[in-house]
Amino acid sequence: MELGIDVRNVESCAVVDVKGEIDVYTAPKLREKLIELVSEGSYNVVVNLEGVDFLDSTGLGVLVGALKRVKAHDGSLALVCTQDKILKIFKITGLTKVFPIHDSIDEATAAASG
Amino acid sequence: MALVEIEVPSRTAYVGVVRLALSALARSAGLDEDVVDDLKIAVSEACANAVLANEDADGDVPVTVAWTETDDGIVVEVGDRGPIHDPRPDEEVDSQGFSTRSVLSFSLLSALAADCSRTPREGGGMSTQMSFPRPG
Numbered sequence: 164m165e166l167g168i169d170v171r172n173v174e175s176c177a178v179v180d181v182k183g184e185i186d187v188y189t190a191p192k193l194r195e196k197l198i199e200l201v202s203e204g205s206y207n208v209v210v211n212l213e214g215v216d217f218l219d220s221t222g223l224g225v226l227v228g229a230l231k232r233v234k235a236h237d238g239s240l241a242l243v244c245t246q247d248k249i250l251k252i253f254k255i256t257g258l259t260k261v262f263p264i265h266d267s268i269d270e271a272t273a274a275a276s277g
Numbered sequence: 278m279a280l281v282e283i284e285v286p287s288r289t290a291y292v293g294v295v296r297l298a299l300s301a302l303a304r305s306a307g308l309d310e311d312v313v314d315d316l317k318i319a320v321s322e323a324c325a326n327a328v329l330a331n332e333d334a335d336g337d338v339p340v341t342v343a344w345t346e347t348d349d350g351i352v353v354e355v356g357d358r359g360p361i362h363d364p365r366p367d368e369e370v371d372s373q374g375f376s377t378r379s380v381l382s383f384s385l386l387s388a389l390a391a392d393c394s395r396t397p398r399e400g401g402g403m404s405t406q407m408s409f410p411r412p413g
Contacts, residue, residue, distance in 0.1 A: 217321075
């Protein structure tokens with residue numbers, strides 16, 4: 164089981180395109196990448212979940228951890244997701260109140276650029 | 278009544294294997310696709326919790342998964358040999374008020390399974406039982 168992670172810069176944001184299944188086994192790879200981005204000075208991060216087929220509580224925990232890191236630098240962490248089965252996970256856990264969730268990368272980067 | 282039993286090593290890499298096996302069983306049992314999605318998440322959460330519990334107990338014991346088909350639906354039971362643990366959401370937030378992984382996990386489990394309960398196992402550890410309905 165592989166998790167694909169690609170990072171590109173759009174506007175003033177680091178956009179992280181994630182592909183595959185984020186679970187207790189693969190989530191550490193995403194955690195490392197997000198920690199690396201913040202330590203390199205990327206404080207406005209957009210995580211694109213459109214290519215994600217599966218997300219569990221460990222994956223949610225990684226996103227919450229990254230949010231705390233960027234907030235410590237007055238940054239932002241936004242998500243891009245339109246898939247009902249993934250959005251459902253955020254709704255059940257109440258995290259729709261914690262993360263800005265956008266329909267597209269353009270919308271997410273525009274919101275982050277203010 | 279069909280019964281399938283699976284034992285996997287207590288390593289996180291095997292959670293995906295159980296997820297794949299049980300989603301195939303769920304489809305062949307005729308569950309609706311949205312119930313299959315719910316089952317995949319709930320089973321993954323229960324298996325991840327069992328793997329982490331066994332790691333806590335520091336024992337080289339497997340995670341056991343039992344799948345039973347009944348007239349009403351599916352019952353999945355996931356067993357570990359870890360410490361007896363019953364999370365209380367109001368006590369399990371971090372210093373900034375965010376829910377911990379285990380609380381997020383149990384929120385998902387209880388929301389996605391039609392019925393979910395956790396009981397101590399004979400010989401030590403915990404068992405998580407979850408049920409999922411058949412269509413109609």
